[in-house]
Amino acid sequence: MEDNIQLELKEVHDMEKLTGALESILFAAGDSVKNRDLMKILGVSQTVLDAIVTGYKESLEQTERGLRLLVLEDRLQLATKEEHSPYLRELLGVNERQGLSKGALECLSVIAFKQPVTRLEIDEIRGVNSEYVLQKLTEKTLIKEVGRKDAPGRPRLYGTTDDFLIQFGFTSLKELKKEIKAPERPEVVPEQDPEQQQIIN
Amino acid sequence: MSELKINISNFEGPFDLLLHLLKANKMQIKDIRISEITFQYMAYLNAMKELDMEVASEFIVIAATLIEIKSRELLPKYKEEVDENDIKIRLMLRIEEYEAFKEIAEILKERFGKDTYIFTKRAETIAPEELPLGDFLKGISMDTLHLTYLALMNRQKSKINRNVTMDQSIEAEAYRIEDKMEELERILTSRSHIRFLSFLEGSRSKSEAIVMFLAILEMARNHRVRISQEDIFSEIIIEKGEINGR
Numbered sequence: 001m002e003d004n005i006q007l008e009l010k011e012v013h014d015m016e017k018l019t020g021a022l023e024s025i026l027f028a029a030g031d032s033v034k035n036r037d038l039m040k041i042l043g044v045s046q047t048v049l050d051a052i053v054t055g056y057k058e059s060l061e062q063t064e065r066g067l068r069l070l071v072l073e074d075r076l077q078l079a080t081k082e083e084h085s086p087y088l089r090e091l092l093g094v095n096e097r098q099g100l101s102k103g104a105l106e107c108l109s110v111i112a113f114k115q116p117v118t119r120l121e122i123d124e125i126r127g128v129n130s131e132y133v134l135q136k137l138t139e140k141t142l143i144k145e146v147g148r149k150d151a152p153g154r155p156r157l158y159g160t161t162d163d164f165l166i167q168f169g170f171t172s173l174k175e176l177k178k179e180i181k182a183p184e185r186p187e188v189v190p191e192q193d194p195e196q197q198q199i200i201n
Numbered sequence: 202m203s204e205l206k207i208n209i210s211n212f213e214g215p216f217d218l219l220l221h222l223l224k225a226n227k228m229q230i231k232d233i234r235i236s237e238i239t240f241q242y243m244a245y246l247n248a249m250k251e252l253d254m255e256v257a258s259e260f261i262v263i264a265a266t267l268i269e270i271k272s273r274e275l276l277p278k279y280k281e282e283v284d285e286n287d288i289k290i291r292l293m294l295r296i297e298e299y300e301a302f303k304e305i306a307e308i309l310k311e312r313f314g315k316d317t318y319i320f321t322k323r324a325e326t327i328a329p330e331e332l333p334l335g336d337f338l339k340g341i342s343m344d345t346l347h348l349t350y351l352a353l354m355n356r357q358k359s360k361i362n363r364n365v366t367m368d369q370s371i372e373a374e375a376y377r378i379e380d381k382m383e384e385l386e387r388i389l390t391s392r393s394h395i396r397f398l399s400f401l402e403g404s405r406s407k408s409e410a411i412v413m414f415l416a417i418l419e420m421a422r423n424h425r426v427r428i429s430q431e432d433i434f435s436e437i438i439i440e441k442g443e444i445n446g447r
Contacts, residue, residue: 030322079319104214105306128214128259168312182299
């Protein structure tokens with residue numbers, strides 16, 4: 001009986017230590033860190049890591065802490081809480097973020113679901129030239145070049161970034177695809193054309 | 202045809218316009234009546250032109266597609282011809298795909314946090330430790346260093362081009378167009394006309410012939426000489442032109 005309590009206490013102590021270690025690592029890293037790497041550095045299995053992460057994430061959310069834990073695909077990253085953004089904007093002298101244009105949102109939609117995708121493929125779907133919009137989106141770090149297509153001219157391939165996920169409130173592309181239905185290519189059966197009888201003006 | 206209220210709004214592209222027209226006509230994409238839509242589409246483009254708005258080429262490409270579908274529907278069908286339905290179906294599929302992404306764009310718009318900003322930190326930069334020189338040159342003798350240096354310098358030297366095959370000087374032109382033009386004028390004051398061939402025959406070199414040719418062209422341009430030819434491949438005659446131009 002004593003042993004069990006001792007074991008539990010030790011486990012809790014270990015958990016606390018590991019959580020602290022996780023926090024230090026994520027702080028120093030700044031950028032996102034892969035789960036894989038965290039498991040290696042902390043010397044723990046996926047299950048243990050998941051437990052640590054869940055506990056840490058909750059503790060950050062529930063208290064008045066200023067940080068939150070971002071879970072992006074298979075990576076973790078520390079970020080500030082949204083409610084404090086006015087202070088941070090003041091500190092960093094940053095203005096309110098400008099809204100995105102209709103065209104920009106259209107491009108993002110296409111890229112989000114079809115990535116990796118070339119500018120030409122995007123143009124085909126939208127029916128317009130997207131060069132300028134893609135440039136702007138890259139500047140805003142919402143999309144990035146993810147490679148080149150093995151085709152004449154070796155055109156750039158575009159994909160969404162972590163920033164895109166963060167700014168639109170998704171934790172992963174998988175979550176995005178679950179929330180928003182992917183567009184399918186439907187089979188179109190054209191109705192019998194009544195115009196074939198009419199005389200067209 | 203019912204009165205069309207043309208609202209010149211900003212459309213993202215031809216598909217955007219088509220969707221708008223479909224909605225205004227309460228048409229589903231699969232029931233699209235090409236004739237009506239084409240008419241309204243063209244009316245829109247014309248209105249844009251009247252307002253001096255630039256019509257992007259993409260709009261015109263789709264206009265051509267619509268007109269093609271419409272005209273194929275009017276003509277009697279021949280068996281060998283490309284199935285008009287193919288073009289129509291392809292257009293309909295493209296409009297549908299665009300519509301799907303347009304809807305997704307709307308959803309994303311809702312989600313975009315304009316007022317909020319979360320910040321992440323940049324990675325810590327950890328300056329690499331300076332390697333002590335002793336470790337850096339470990340196991341390397343003076344001899345090796347010397348040989349490496351020699352090899353490097355030789356490589357560089359071999360890259361220098363010592364054969365300068367280009368001429369260091371530029372030749373002065375043996376013949377100048379202005380001189381040839383004066384010569385031609387002098388000739389034409391004493392004679393009424395001259396055969397072009399006689400210049401070619403009298404030239405001492407190819408350069409001279411070419412410069413004379415250029416002089417003739419220049420003077421012809423200024424109407425100082427007239428060039429004529431009776432038949433194809435017959436003699437080319439050069440005469441004095443009107444001095445003050447025609």
